[in-house]
């Protein structure tokens with residue numbers, strides 16, 4: 411069985427003490443690939459050095475996270491462009507709109523999201539969307555830029571059934587993580603209606619650890635617990651969830 415963590419920030423300082431062990435535990439739990447979405451200029455170098463240390467396991471993305479869109483967004487966006495011109499990345503991410511934490515830079519967030527979708531098109535790369543309290547704004551940008559199916563992930567998907575269907579119709583896969591193990595989150599019911607054919611697995615480490623680790627630091631090994639819960643929801647073997655989600659991740663990101 412091969413699992414993929416399509417969204418993991420294990421380059422952050424939360425893992426400075428034991429990163430090697432974290433990767434070892436991931437491998438022991440059949441998590442063979444760990445994809446690394448960038449956050450901003452401060453995370454790019456630690457992320458890239460991790461990717462260089464584990465070239466067959468850790469794959470970097472490049473992008474500016476919506477919560478890092480501030481007054482200096484143009485400088486940050488220029489750095490993203492500069493990195494993209496210098497080396498290979500597996501995707502653009504994570505990008506999007508977050509109106510939960512702060513609405514001050516809403517217009518700038520929309521602009522930066524739209525510009526990074528154009529970068530994804532320019533480089534022929536998939537992109538990873540962070541949407542928080544922003545589904546209408548996200549879909550508006552996606553519709554404005556639409557020119558044939560997209561390739562990418564709705565990361566930490568938390569929408570309703572209709573939003574899931576709309577995302578899938580545009581070509582996206584839905585990233586499912588620890589929230590699916592939370593009682594009363596309702597995500598189990600939503601994905602049950604949507605089916606598991608369009609899902610990929612992710613942790614969003616160090617955030618959103620699944621039950622029974624809820625509230626603690628998340629890590630890529632816990633993909634196993636997430637896969638197990640999804641298998642329960644669909645009443646299938648975990649191997650079937652692993653097979654479909656890994657195939658989807660390979661299809662989107664093109665690794666082998």
Ligand SMILES: [Zn+2]
Pocket residue numbers: 417419447504614
């Ligand atoms: Zn993330």
